[in-house]
Amino acid sequence: MQNINLYKQPNQWICLFATPWRGELSTIESHILHHPNGQVYLGRASGFGTPYQVMMRRYYHHNKWRALGFGKPTLDKYAFGVSGRYAIRGREQQLIDFYGGIGSPKVANLIRGVSRYNVAGRGFHQLSNSYFGNIAPYTGF
Amino acid sequence: MVIKYKMMQENRFNEISFLKEWTIEILDFFLKIESQQEWFFKEYIKQVLVAYEKCDFRGIKCAFNDVNDAAFDLDSKQYKELNHILYLKFGISLDNQNKKIIKKIKTILKRGHIKNIDEYRLVSERVERIYADDDKKEEVETLNNLLADFETKHKPNNDQ
Numbered sequence: 001m002q003n004i005n006l007y008k009q010p011n012q013w014i015c016l017f018a019t020p021w022r023g024e025l026s027t028i029e030s031h032i033l034h035h036p037n038g039q040v041y042l043g044r045a046s047g048f049g050t051p052y053q054v055m056m057r058r059y060y061h062h063n064k065w066r067a068l069g070f071g072k073p074t075l076d077k078y079a080f081g082v083s084g085r086y087a088i089r090g091r092e093q094q095l096i097d098f099y100g101g102i103g104s105p106k107v108a109n110l111i112r113g114v115s116r117y118n119v120a121g122r123g124f125h126q127l128s129n130s131y132f133g134n135i136a137p138y139t140g141f
Numbered sequence: 142m143v144i145k146y147k148m149m150q151e152n153r154f155n156e157i158s159f160l161k162e163w164t165i166e167i168l169d170f171f172l173k174i175e176s177q178q179e180w181f182f183k184e185y186i187k188q189v190l191v192a193y194e195k196c197d198f199r200g201i202k203c204a205f206n207d208v209n210d211a212a213f214d215l216d217s218k219q220y221k222e223l224n225h226i227l228y229l230k231f232g233i234s235l236d237n238q239n240k241k242i243i244k245k246i247k248t249i250l251k252r253g254h255i256k257n258i259d260e261y262r263l264v265s266e267r268v269e270r271i272y273a274d275d276d277k278k279e280e281v282e283t284l285n286n287l288l289a290d291f292e293t294k295h296k297p298n299n300d301q
Contacts, residue, residue, distance in 0.1 A: 026214045046214060047273045061272040061281060064289040082171045082211045083178040089207075102299035110292050111258055112299060119188040119200040120207060127181050 028088045029078035030095060031055045033062065033070040033108075041070050041108040042095040044088050051078035070108065077132045089114055090128030093121075097136035116140045153198070159231075160205045161193040166230060167208040170223050174215075209238050210266060242267065250283060255291040258298060264288055 028046040035041075045058030052075055059066070059073040076095060079087050092113035100106045114121045121140035128134075165186055172182040185204070192200035212223055212235055224234040245260075246267050255261050268284050271277040 025216070028214075045269065045272075057273055061268070061285070063282070063285050064292065081175055082214070083175050083181060085211050085214060086181065086207075103297040107297075110295060110297050111261060115203055115262070116300060117197075117199045118203040118207070119192045119197070120185050120204055123181055123184050123188065126184075127178065 025080055027051050027054050027078055027080060028085045029054050030076040030088050030091045031058070032074045032076055032095065033059070033065055034072040034074065035068070035070050035108065039070075039106060039108045040099055041065050042092060042099065042113070043109075044092045044113070046085065051075055054078075065108070068108075079131060083127060084131070086120070086124050087127045087131040090124030090126070091132055093139070094125065094128055094134070094136040097139050101139065114140060157193065157196060157198055157201055160201045161189060163227070163231060164189050164201065164205045164208050166227060167212055167223065170219075170226060171208070171211070174219060206263075206266070209235065209242075210270075213239070213270065246284070249287065253287075255287050261288065261291050 026046050026048060027050070028044065029051040030042070030044045033041040033043065041062075043058065043062070045054050047054045047057060049057070055073055055075050062070070077088065077091050079085070096102060096107060096109055096113055102109055102112055114124055116139075118124070118140065122138055125138045125140070168182050168186050168189070172179060172186075175182070189201060189204050191197075192204070212220065215223065220235070224236065228234045242263070245263060249255060249260055249264060255264055264284050264287060268281055268288065272281050274281075
């Protein structure tokens with residue numbers, strides 16, 4: 001029997017049969033890569049498949065981070081659609097800020113997930129709050 | 142000299158006007174298909190207009206890149222519909238924008254290094270878009286090397 005996956009969006013439940021699926025609906029997720037020294041790399045990826053499949057496919061192509069010893073990819077949040085994409089953008093930045101922000105010894109990312117100059121930065125942040133709850137204050141302009 | 146400066150200013154104004162119009166057209170489309178997040182898209186449009194009033198070229202460019210990226214994730218029916226709307230209004234489509242991005246990527250590849258954070262973001266987004274495509278493995282690897290090279294030479298930057 002095939003798996004039945006249920007993925008929750010803010011306003012609806014989507015029932016997805018037959019894992020893995022490939023369809024028109026693109027999945028976007030945020031994830032965390034861990035280094036044995038305690039550092040983290042925060043990322044996001046989109047594609048077709050279950051959120052876990054999307055994350056693992058992206059992890060496979062994170063050549064540099066894998067070579068540096070970053071592993072244990074952990075799925076953070078996922079969403080669908082245009083709003084979902086923007087919510088994940090906000091989430092990625094909140095994750096970076098949650099771990100101390102760019103430049104923190106804990107964070108391996110080199111640049112912000114959302115540019116400070118992005119006119120929609122605050123909107124991404126608020127959308128992420130409404131999808132997933134708040135984990136860090138807004139740090140853009 | 143003065144005439145050249147005026148022409149440059151005019152070109153800049155035309156470009157920022159185009160970026161604003163294009164971005165708002167796509168955001169209007171998103172608003173139509175995802176009306177449950179009406180507040181977000183209306184706020185986004187408002188911020189684009191504020192940036193336009195301030196002649197915030199960088200801010201509008203960010204929004205322009207973001208909406209184009211999001212549009213490439215639409216399902217094929219919606220993508221075609223949006224492309225049609227854009228073509229009727231501007232005489233060009235998302236495919237033209239995609240070609241421009243590919244051209245910029247080719248310039249970076251030819252140069253052999255990433256110059257700044259804007260290019261870094263552009264290349265990252267390109268990798269994000271094609272990493273799962275088996276036909277583009279080689280391009281992904283080359284772009285990943287460029288990204289890694291930039292990362293080793295630049296300090297973390299929380300200001301951009």
